[in-house]
Amino acid sequence: MYALAQALRAFRRHPTSALATLTTATVSFSLLFLVGLLLWNLDRIVGSLESEVEIVAYLKEGADAEAVARLVRTWPEVESVKVIPKDEALAMLQLDYPYLAEAEDLIDNPLPDTLRVRLIDPALTRQVARKLGDLEAIGPGNVEYGGEVTERLVRLLAGLRLGANLLILLLIVDTFFSVMGTIRLSIENRREELRVMLLVGATRGFVQKPFLVEGLLLTLVAALVALALGNLAYRFVADTLQNLMPFLPVLSPEDRLQASIGLLVLAVFLGFFGAWLSVRTYLRDTEI
Known part of the structure; x- marks a missing residue:
């Protein structure tokens, strides 16, 4: 006191x-x-x-999507790989653009089979994207990822x-x-x-x-x-x-x-x- x-x-x-x-x-x-x-x-x-970043890889015509997916799943950086067949991709696109359903019987499905790849560490996105682009079944021009925005945010942070x-x-x-x-x-x-x-x-x-x-x-x-x-x-x-x-x-x-x-x-x-x-x-x- x-x-x-x-x-x-x-x-x-x-x-x-x-x-x-x-x-x-x-x-x-x-x-x-x-x-x-x-x-x-x-x-x-x-x-x-x-946590929402994923890599989207478009397979070339005739490539075995399941075989490529099995290979990518063995990579230590990869958490999961989802195969989206081209028919499923077209159906998803038609949900967003219903008018495309009218042209379904007139043209062949132009979409490729797709891999959606999630990583254990999103910081490795660019590195894994390059590895996917080096695969013969995919090619460097067929890989997309939304990591650019996140990378800029990380640098800003x-x-x-x-x-x-x-x-x-x-x-x-x-x-x-x-x-x-x-x-x-x-x-x-x-x-x-x-x-x-x-x-x-x-x-x-x-x-x-x-x-x-x-x-x-x-x-x-x-x-x-x-x-x-x-x-x-x-x-x-x-x-x-x-x-x-x-x-x-x-x-x-x-x-x-x-x-x-x-x-x-x-x-x-x-x-x-x-x-x-x-x-x-x-x-x-x-x-x-």
Whole structure:
């Protein structure tokens, strides 16, 4: 109780510094939390797109589709291979374009037998597509895959992640030094009082506790405000995206809870360690 009372007293002594640190930490934690959620969600979207990527290979006339499929299934990169005979392919096309059924009796089926190949790792799509194109029964011009868009998204995500990580690092460092500055100001304001306490026998741990509590209060209050703002902002963005594109995945409440706990842990670390480092610097031995 003594440590808490002294921490609250410190806030009253220098409210401007405390408010500045609280505001800085709140902005930093809000941006950190929201950027982290958006990056996590973007990872989910890219992962969902990657899971839908498949390679389509059109077999040459007269090729044995089942034999080619058996060969491709032996490749270590391949998860599954589906053979679509040309009659089935035509039937599927007629479902999308019913008027084609009227011409069925007038012309021969021009579609080839097709292989649809799914991979264990979508990152190998381009490599496997080349291997399929090298098969005599297929040829390099008869392979298609939707990996180009996903590859661009993966590269974009890598760039965004790098920029976001740099931003997060700067926000963490800024918050850390803001906490240290506020604690140092508290120590300066109580320098004579602390000197007397140490001279009459107070332990260093007893002297340090109020400052550690002050640092924790600053970052925890900022983190709680940031979580409220960040969750509201993310829900608004997620709901808007879901209304526009319902197929896009969004983070579940459990995911947001996990991210919230992570932010609180980070806030405790920054508040405690920043305060501890300031106290350790200013209370070195008995020279206060």
